[in-house]
């Protein structure tokens with residue numbers, strides 16, 4: 001069985017972070033492993049508090065997995081601090097996994113900062129150049145390029161600027177713009193739009209985590225980058241369509257594998 005490792009924060013509410021990643025890995029048919037960078041006390045309404053994990057323990061978690069178990073793809077989410085960005089980047093340079101999917105998580109839906117302001121530069125310099133693909137949403141991309149994105153044309157130009165930061169490929173997610181949630185993939189040569197239709201629901205907690213983990217799972221299984229994104233876009237659409245009205249805020253995506261299988265998606269090599 002192929003494997004994927006998530007390096008991310010824990011969401012006690014189970015909708016985003018490590019918990020969403022592991023569910024997405026399982027639903028997409030890979031064996032999931034985790035390195036926890038921070039623990040958030042979080043539900044569908046708020047992030048109440050955050051405790052960063054010591055960097056020695058983050059490093060131990062990475063080493064103990066790589067020293068023993070094959071890792072076919074890595075997904076990176078919440079990194080919290082500059083020291084964590086550096087610890088993770090240094091370790092990945094040592095182990096050189098074939099695929100690194102970087103979701104540059106910055107702020108939760110409720111407005112809580114999951115990446116400190118002073119870590120943004122380290123993320124740009126140390127982590128983005130290691131990535132096979134980065135998957136920023138619109139506000140994250142705006143921070144990374146230092147400019148506004150309000151239209152499809154802006155998305156095209158933002159992708160070019162984001163790629164100049166050193167990632168091999170950029171998937172700029174359009175969920176935060178008005179209208180259809182269309183995502184744009186750019187590999188330095190060509191652009192591909194992955195178009196979607198907006199599903200009318202407030203239950204979109206963890207959409208970014210779900211999508212990036214599904215991409216990592218598909219890469220782990222040997223799909224091309226284009227196919228990995230295409231399959232993952234299909235997966236997130238179904239997971240939002242069937243999202244769960246749990247809690248009083250933004251409910252989580254639904255990783256019910258049977259639903260995915262019955263939808264007729266052939267995701268096996």
Ligand SMILES: Nc1ncnc2c1ncn2[C@@H]1O[C@H](COP(=O)(O)OP(=O)(O)O)[C@@H](O)[C@H]1O
Pocket residue numbers: 136137138173174175176181182183196197198199200201204206207208209211233236237240
């Ligand atoms: N209401 C929606 N209906 C359908 N797809 C959506 C909706 N909201 C977001 N998406 C899709 O979910 C994925 C995550 O997008 P986005 O919300 O932009 O990122 P994030 O969760 O990181 O803020 C993207 O593929 C986006 O197009």
Ligand SMILES: Cc1ncc(COP(=O)(O)OP(=O)(O)O)c(N)n1
Pocket residue numbers: 008009010011016017018040042077078105107108109110114204205206207208209210250
């Ligand atoms: C621990 C943790 N990691 C990441 C996020 C952000 O997840 P995302 O998929 O972008 O979903 P929203 O927070 O925007 O709903 C998180 N909240 N917690």
